[in-house]
Amino acid sequence: MYRKGQETRDLIIDTADRLFYERGYDHTSFRSIAQEAGVPSGNFYHYFKAKENILEAVIERRRAMIQAQLDIWQQENPTPLARLKRFVQMLRNGGEDGAFEYGCLVGSLTTELGKEHKEQQQKASSLFDTFIDWLEKQFAELGYGDESRDYAKRLLAYAQGISVVSHAYRDPAFLNKEADALDHWLASLAVHS
Amino acid sequence: MYRKGQETRDLIIDTADRLFYERGYDHTSFRSIAQEAGVPSGNFYHYFKAKENILEAVIERRRAMIQAQLDIWQQENPTPLARLKRFVQMLRNGGEDGAFEYGCLVGSLTTELGKEHKEQQQKASSLFDTFIDWLEKQFAELGYGDESRDYAKRLLAYAQGISVVSHAYRDPAFLNKEADALDHWLASLAVHS
């Protein structure tokens, strides 16, 4: 089938993105990406000089996706508390992206890369910053000054832990219960003057 | 060098335990274990019929280690609050087992196995139960009835999230700061009547 170059490149990235999430980075071979995408693996090197370059492209793709989502949440929710609760809402119903099945899209990648791909881990970890920066703005609007970033990191960390445990037990109910608990915590923080 | 059979088996498990933690399960080859342990890889199949059997032995080894640690904490701390704080203390100073460098011993393994070794993941996840059962007892002693297990899982989850984020950023300071925050939370829970 005929395809323009950019389309082929995007197709490789899209397929790699999904497989890296479902199978992990090291467990996803060129052949498996090639098979699912319908692109011969020998073709990859026309677009990427090595596997780690595919990973970089996938990370940048996830960053754009996350930022777009945060922008929508920013628009759709009028108050900082509503925005923080929208972040927590992401956990409910099994996690919007299948967190209970495959773990967090960012967290599981960061954990894997931290073992034997430490240079690449830094790039993946920067996806956390995208969330933290946005959460920090919300806490700042609630009146927390220098503490805003600490609260942002804490909320992200708690969400990560909830994702890890629900993934370990394959238990979506835990996600919902803990999302409720985080909502209560946020409500108590919002009355801060 | 001469070695009794049991010693060789233990040596393989010890070495695999460390390398699985530092490099991840899939990234640790028989050759690397053989090299570090000084045991030829062809020798492994006298003790384990496959790689996943080494993993099982490593998991059981970690379970025994965790249970022994919990027993000591139980003895050394007179009150349930002190015991819960001892659990949180584990996070401080980079994590007693190098959590900021390699992630949590249980959590990082569970996350990896959840992708493409789901049968083995269940066994690894049961290590969480060892912690949760113990934490649940402490909350029960504080007077929390049916909620004790929920609090136990929540505390474990938050500790996991803190570990994931500190590992992502290679930031031991975050572990200390968040340990303080968990201590405050526990202190507020302890006044429950």
Place this chain on the structure above:
DNA sequence: GTCTATATATTGATAGAC
């Protein structure tokens, strides 16, 4: 029980025709 040698499959990566 211990060791060397090796089988078989798969990996990331290349070469070169079209």
Place this chain on the structure above:
DNA sequence: GTCTATCAATATATAGAC
């Protein structure tokens, strides 16, 4: 830009001498 064929390295696993 696309594709086939293939390389060199490495993986788990096995066979068989000692």
